Amino acid sequence: MSVPGRYVHTIWCDDIRQEVGNKPSFMGVFTGGILLPAVPAALPRLGVYTWVVSPIDKPIESLQLQVVRDDGLVLAEIKPEGPTHSGAPRVDDATRQQILIGVNMGPVEVPEGCKWFVVKVKADGDELEGPKLRITVNPASFAATMGGLAPVEVEAPVPDPPQ
Numbered sequence: 240m241s242v243p244g245r246y247v248h249t250i251w252c253d254d255i256r257q258e259v260g261n262k263p264s265f266m267g268v269f270t271g272g273i274l275l276p277a278v279p280a281a282l283p284r285l286g287v288y289t290w291v292v293s294p295i296d297k298p299i300e301s302l303q304l305q306v307v308r309d310d311g312l313v314l315a316e317i318k319p320e321g322p323t324h325s326g327a328p329r330v331d332d333a334t335r336q337q338i339l340i341g342v343n344m345g346p347v348e349v350p351e352g353c354k355w356f357v358v359k360v361k362a363d364g365d366e367l368e369g370p371k372l373r374i375t376v377n378p379a380s381f382a383a384t385m386g387g388l389a390p391v392e393v394e395a396p397v398p399d400p401p402q
Contacts, residue, residue, distance in 0.1 A: 241365050242297045244335075248290045249358050249369035255286040255341045263288060263341060272373035274380055278353060284345035285314075289358050289369060291338040298336045303361040306342060309354050315342050349374060 253267030265288065273282075287306055293299050306315040317340060347356075358369040 242293060242363070244292075244294045245297070245299075245362060245365055245367060246292050247358060247360050247367045247369035248292070249372075250288040251356070251372040252286045252288070254284050255288055255343055257341075269372055271370075272375055274375050274377060275349065276376070276378045278349050278351045278374075278376050280349045282345065282347040282349060284343060285347045285356075286341065286343045287356075287358055287372075288341045289339070289360070291340070291360050291362060291367070293336045293362065295333050295336055299338060299362045301361075301363055302338060304340055304342075305359045306344065307357055307359055309356070310350070314347060314356070315344050317342065 250265055251269040251273075252265040254265075256264045256266065258264050265286070289304060291299065291302065291304070302319055304317045305313050307313055319338075319340075353374055355371040355373050357371045360367045360369070
């Protein structure tokens, strides 16, 4: 049975860094999508920071998180062991449980025809999805965002024939 009020939220970015004071910093945040000049391509790094949220009176007991490409390939999988809540006393006015998980991956292949990446979560039998990272391939738009500079194509040097 699905628990009303459970949801998943994600931030997609180039990199997640843990700062002093246990604060995450997100480098190169994608706002709904990523623009590429061509595919296939490889992203040197891809980070996703995920909130799994549930009503406080229905805390999550078991959790599985997967980062999945649109063709079904699982890029990362996390199955936390042990309790999904801290032993700290609950705050009296708390209304939601939040489980925060950050994943850095790389390199991440983007094959031809790939349209999106998504975070899928199984929480006590509920299947939830976060917002997708949409992929757009447009060489002209990519060049415009690079200040009018088109990507440079370089041919590999041809080795000298053996003598």
